[in-house]
Every structure is written in structure tokens, then in C-alpha cells.
Amino acid sequence: MILIRDLTHVYPATRRQSSRTAISRLSLEVAEGEFCILSGPNGSGKSTLFRILCGLTVPSAGGVRVAGFDVFAEAMAVRGIMGVVFQSPAVDKHLSVAENLAIHADLYGLHGAVLADRLGEALEWSDLKERLGQKVDTLSGGLARQLELAKCLLTRPRVLLLDEPTTGLDPASRRNFLDVLRRLQRARAMTVLMTTHIFQEAEDADRVAIMKDGHLLACDTPQALRARLGHEVVVVQASDPPSLARRLEAELGLAPLRFGEEIRIEDVPAGGSLALLESILGRYRPEILSISIKQAALEDVFIHITGAGTAGGSP
Amino acid sequence: MMRAVVALARREFTRFIRQPQRVVGSIGQPLLFWLFLGSGFTGSFRPPGMEGISYLEFFYPGVLLMMLLFASIFSSITVIEDRDQGFLQGVLVAPVPRMAIVLGKVFGGTLIAMAQALLFLLLAPLLGLPLSAGGTVMVILTLLLTSTGFTALGFLIAWSMRSTAGFHAIMMVFLMPMWLLSGALFPVEHVPGWLYVLMEINPVTHALVLLRLPFYATVSGVFADPRFVTSLAVVVAWVVGCLYLSMVRVERRDRGAAISQS
Numbered sequence: 047m048i049l050i051r052d053l054t055h056v057y058p059a060t061r062r063q064s065s066r067t068a069i070s071r072l073s074l075e076v077a078e079g080e081f082c083i084l085s086g087p088n089g090s091g092k093s094t095l096f097r098i099l100c101g102l103t104v105p106s107a108g109g110v111r112v113a114g115f116d117v118f119a120e121a122m123a124v125r126g127i128m129g130v131v132f133q134s135p136a137v138d139k140h141l142s143v144a145e146n147l148a149i150h151a152d153l154y155g156l157h158g159a160v161l162a163d164r165l166g167e168a169l170e171w172s173d174l175k176e177r178l179g180q181k182v183d184t185l186s187g188g189l190a191r192q193l194e195l196a197k198c199l200l201t202r203p204r205v206l207l208l209d210e211p212t213t214g215l216d217p218a219s220r221r222n223f224l225d226v227l228r229r230l231q232r233a234r235a236m237t238v239l240m241t242t243h244i245f246q247e248a249e250d251a252d253r254v255a256i257m258k259d260g261h262l263l264a265c266d267t268p269q270a271l272r273a274r275l276g277h278e279v280v281v282v283q284a285s286d287p288p289s290l291a292r293r294l295e296a297e298l299g300l301a302p303l304r305f306g307e308e309i310r311i312e313d314v315p316a317g318g319s320l321a322l323l324e325s326i327l328g329r330y331r332p333e334i335l336s337i338s339i340k341q342a343a344l345e346d347v348f349i350h351i352t353g354a355g356t357a358g359g360s361p
Numbered sequence: 362m363m364r365a366v367v368a369l370a371r372r373e374f375t376r377f378i379r380q381p382q383r384v385v386g387s388i389g390q391p392l393l394f395w396l397f398l399g400s401g402f403t404g405s406f407r408p409p410g411m412e413g414i415s416y417l418e419f420f421y422p423g424v425l426l427m428m429l430l431f432a433s434i435f436s437s438i439t440v441i442e443d444r445d446q447g448f449l450q451g452v453l454v455a456p457v458p459r460m461a462i463v464l465g466k467v468f469g470g471t472l473i474a475m476a477q478a479l480l481f482l483l484l485a486p487l488l489g490l491p492l493s494a495g496g497t498v499m500v501i502l503t504l505l506l507t508s509t510g511f512t513a514l515g516f517l518i519a520w521s522m523r524s525t526a527g528f529h530a531i532m533m534v535f536l537m538p539m540w541l542l543s544g545a546l547f548p549v550e551h552v553p554g555w556l557y558v559l560m561e562i563n564p565v566t567h568a569l570v571l572l573r574l575p576f577y578a579t580v581s582g583v584f585a586d587p588r589f590v591t592s593l594a595v596v597v598a599w600v601v602g603c604l605y606l607s608m609v610r611v612e613r614r615d616r617g618a619a620i621s622q623s
Contacts, residue, residue, distance in 0.1 A: 056620050103616070104615065138448050153455035154456060
């Protein structure tokens with residue numbers, strides 16, 4: 047449904063900055079009806095990719111097709127079937143909820159009975175029913191986000207793009223937003239591509255793509271990504287992490303990874319971690335501040351894949 | 362397309378009337394300008410060939426034009442806010458022709474400017490300015506055309522600006538002088554040669570010709586005046602040119618630098 051082929055984007059040089067490559071030869075395919083999460087550290091090129099997908103930026107090379115249409119040559123066709131939820135609000139905060147919905151409907155040519163139907167639908171799943179006359183700048187953060195989503199869904203997009211849509215929401219509102227999104231996505235078989243750097247949000251996705259420095263490092267189901275790490279992780283905090291890491295490697299034949307003050311042993315086969323924990327504790331008890339067994343979460347996978355730390359005992 | 366234009370223009374107008382200080386400011390300021398300057402200069406304003414005209418009366422069409430300038434420019438400046446606050450990004454990804462985005466903003470601004478100018482126009486009879494029915498229609502059409510020109514010009518400038526502060530600078534060194542050199546404050550006829558050239562290439566001068574003539578001539582008389590016809594052509598070219606360039610500008614997207622494919 048979304049087909050990104052060999053995409054490269056280089057920001058042109060300006061007087062103050064030399065040219066900068068934001069995306070380099072990236073290919074990614076999101077199948078119809080799939081819920082795909084795109085994540086990566088800050089500066090990984092996510093936002094640039096997002097702008098290109100929306101058709102707001104023309105890349106240096108490569109192509110993007112949505113539902114078979116070329117995003118740049120057939121922009122109008124793509125805009126008609128695509129909904130976009132931006133990270134920053136895309137509503138007029140001086141106008142009421144109803145007025146904002148009406149403008150959006152007009153921009154997409156919705157009117158009459160169809161519009162009434164869609165509005166009814168939106169009010170059913172959202173909490174906006176009592177707020178229609180209220181100005182947007184008086185809404186809570188959670189409701190304002192609901193309005194963004196409601197607005198985009200009025201047009202029944204086949205493809206929905208969301209750029210870190212839960213930024214600034216409290217955990218309950220975030221949960222609520224994602225639950226609604228996932229439910230509607232399944233019910234309508236929408237293709238969704240959403241960027242986020244909150245990994246709990248990705249656990250429920252069909253696929254997770256991980257970007258760094260403009261490259262796609264991995265793209266797989268959350269299960270498969272977790273499986274890359276082995277099933278469990280033993281995390282040790284020590285008074286002198288570099289020296290302990292070296293000794294774990296030399297004396298126990300492990301492959302410890304160091305992330306700041308933490309030492310992580312990631313390639314532990316399922317069920318083996320308790321025995322490992324006991325043997326580490328037995329040998330190095332005085333140096334250990336804490337030790338724990340963690341189920342690998344996507345966040346661990348992310349850290350592993352993007353290599354935020356340094357391997358082994360070397361600093 | 363029309364639905365989108367109307368929706369965007371209506372939004373402009375709704376936002377305007379919800380900010381009473383904007384309404385008061387944009388009507389009050391030209392009114393005070395006119396009263397103070399007009400009354401002050403009336404005693405000493407004696408250009409040859411215009412003996413029967415008080416400065417209040419001479420200045421009146423100029424103030425109409427100034428109202429249009431301020432109202433139009435200040436509503437097109439909101440495109441910077443729209444971009445800043447995010448509203449614009451939602452419009453840009455909507456399936457509307459880029460011309461609709463331009464026209465929505467421009468007609469919204471024109472509507473606001475017209476509402477103000479028409480209020481001010483009610484003062485004309487009090488000045489003893491005779492305005493026939495035909496003349497009134499001509500004045501209104503001119504106001505519409507001119508304010509479209511101003512708003513489109515403002516839009517064109519504001520589109521690529523990132524801050525309203527930058528726009529204010531352009532306003533003072535470019536847009537205000539266009540009005541100052543339009544013949545609104547002093548007659549074109551007795552200025553030094555270099556200034557005359559500047560004034561003649563200024564489209565606002567021509568807008569003022571269109572605006573002033575119907576107050577003093579019949580409709581048929583106006584169209585028989587070659588100066589009126591020339592000015593009409595200049596103003597129409599100005600409006601169409603600015604609208605077209607705005608559309609081209611909106612259509613242009615950020616582009617990545619070209620790379621050598623290896």
C-alpha cells in the first residue's frame with residue numbers, strides 16, 4: 047500500500063550549513079491493512095521521511111507510491127485517500143470543534159448526508175460530543191488529539207500517517223488514543239504508518255521499522271525483533287562497570303554489552319538466566335549494586351539495534 | 362474547489378470578527394489619520410487647479426485605499442501564523458488545488474477589507490462628495506479589485522516568511538511607501554521628475570486613479586478618460602500577476618539536493 051523505493055534525501059547546503067544526508071537509500075513496504083510503527087532516535091530521519099510521505103518535500107532520489115499512485119506526480123490522487131495526523135496541531139485553535147470539522151469536510155469535499163453520517167460516527171468513538179461548540183484552545187491535550195484524529199477519519203482515509211501523535215499526552219490519554227486508533231484501524235482495514243519513540247506503543251503493532259542515521263536497520267514483527275535478542279536479558283549494575291564487564295567476558299566467556307552504568311547480557315537462552323544470575327552473584331557479589339532478569343522489550347531491541355552503547359568492556 | 366475557497370475565506374472572516382480589537386484598530390486608525398491630517402492640511406492645501414477641494418475631501422479616497430492596504434496586509438500576514446500554529450500543514454495535505462489555498466486566503470482578506478471600506482464609504486455623502494448609483498458600483502468594484510491586489514501581494518510576501526517581525530519590516534519599507542507614493546497624500550502632477558516615475562510605475566497610484574475618478578465624473582465620462590483605461594489595465598495586471606505568482610509559490614515544495622547516483 048505504501049511503497050518506498052531507494053529513497054535518498056539530501057538537504058541542500060545553505061550559507062550556514064553544508065549539505066546533510068537525512069535519508070539514504072531507504073526501501074520499505076507497508077502492506078494494505080497493516081499497522082506499521084516507524085521509530086528511531088532523534089535525528090534519524092523519521093521526520094524527513096514523514097514529510098516526504100505527505101508529499102510536502104520532494105526527495106533527492108527514489109520513489110514513493112501510495113495505493114499505486116506516485117506521491118509527487120499524482121499528488122491530488124494521493125491526498126484524497128490519505129489522512130495525516132501531524133505532531134503539532136493542525137487545527138485552528140480560535141475556532142470551535144464543530145467549525146474545525148466543517149472546514150476539514152469542505153477541504154475534502156464532504157457534505158450532506160455522508161458528512162452527517164461520518165460526523166455521527168466520529169462522535170460515537172470520541173469524547174467530543176459535548177464539546178462541539180467549544181473553542182479548540184480550551185480543550186485538554188487528550189481531547190485536542192482526538193479532534194485531530196476525528197478530523198482525519200471523517201474522510202475515511204485508506205492510508206493514515208501519524209507523526210508522534212501522542213507527544214505531550216499523559217499515560218492514560220495516550221493509552222486511550224492508541225486503543226481507539228488500533229480499534230478503528232482494524233475495523234476499517236486502514237493502512238497505518240506511525241512514527242513514535244515510545245516503545246510501549248510499538249508492542250501492539252503489526253510491524254516495527256527502526257531507522258538510524260537515515261538507514262533502515264530493521265523492519266519486522268515485534269515478536270521477531272524480540273527474538274533477535276534471545277529471550278531474556280540479565281542486567282547488572284556494578285560499582286566499576288568497565289572492569290566487571292571485562293572479567294565477565296574473560297572469566298565466564300559471556301558477551302556483555304555496556305550501556306552507561308549498566309552491563310547487559312543479552313544472548314541468554316530461555317530459562318538459563320536464573321542460573322547465570324546465581325553464578326554471577328556467587329563470583330562478583332561485592333562489586334554488584336543490583337542485578338535483575340528482564341524479559342526483552344522492544345526498547346531493549348531498539349537499544350541493541352541502534353547500538354546506543356558500546357560493546358564489550360571497551361569504553 | 363469553490364467549496365474549499367469559501368471554507369477558507371469564511372474562516373478568515375470568522376477569526377476577524379472574533380477579535381474586536383482588530384476590528385476597532387483597523388477602522389479607527391485610518392479614520393483618525395484622515396481626521397487629523399485632513400483637518401490639519403485643509404488650511405494650507407491649495408494646489409493649482411483644485412481650488413474647490415478641501416484636503417479632507419482630497420485625502421478621502423487615499424484613506425479608503427489605506428484602509429484596504431492595512432486590512433488586506435494584516436489579514437495576509439496571518440498566513441505566517443497559520444504555518445507557525447500548524448493549521449496550514451493540514452490544508453497543504455488536503456486534496457485541494459493550490460489556487461484554492463491562495464484564493465481562500467485572499468478572498469478572506471478582501472472580505473475583511475471590504476467590510477471596513479464600505480463602512481467608511483458611508484461617510485462620503487457627509488463630505489458632499491456626489492456619488493451616483495453607477496459611481497458607487499464603480500467605487501465598490503475598484504475597492505474589490507484593489508484589495509484583492511493588496512492581499513495577494515501580502516500573501517506572496519508572507520508565504521516564505523518565518524516571522525511576523527520580518528513582515529513588519531517589509532511593510533514599512535515597501536508596502537507603506539507604495540501607498541505614500543500613490544497620490545493619496547499629494548497630487549501626482551507637481552512632483553519632481555524622479556518621483557513622478559516612481560509614482561507612475563506604482564500600481565497603487567493607478568488604483569487611486571480608478572477610485573478617485575468616479576467621485577467627479579459620470580460612468581461614461583470615466584470610461585472615456587484614457588487615463589482611467591490605462592490604470593484599469595495596470596491594476597488588473599497587478600492583481601492577476603500577484604495571484605499567479607502566489608499560486609506558483611504555494612505549488613513549489615521543498616526539494617532535496619540533487620545527488621550523483623552511484
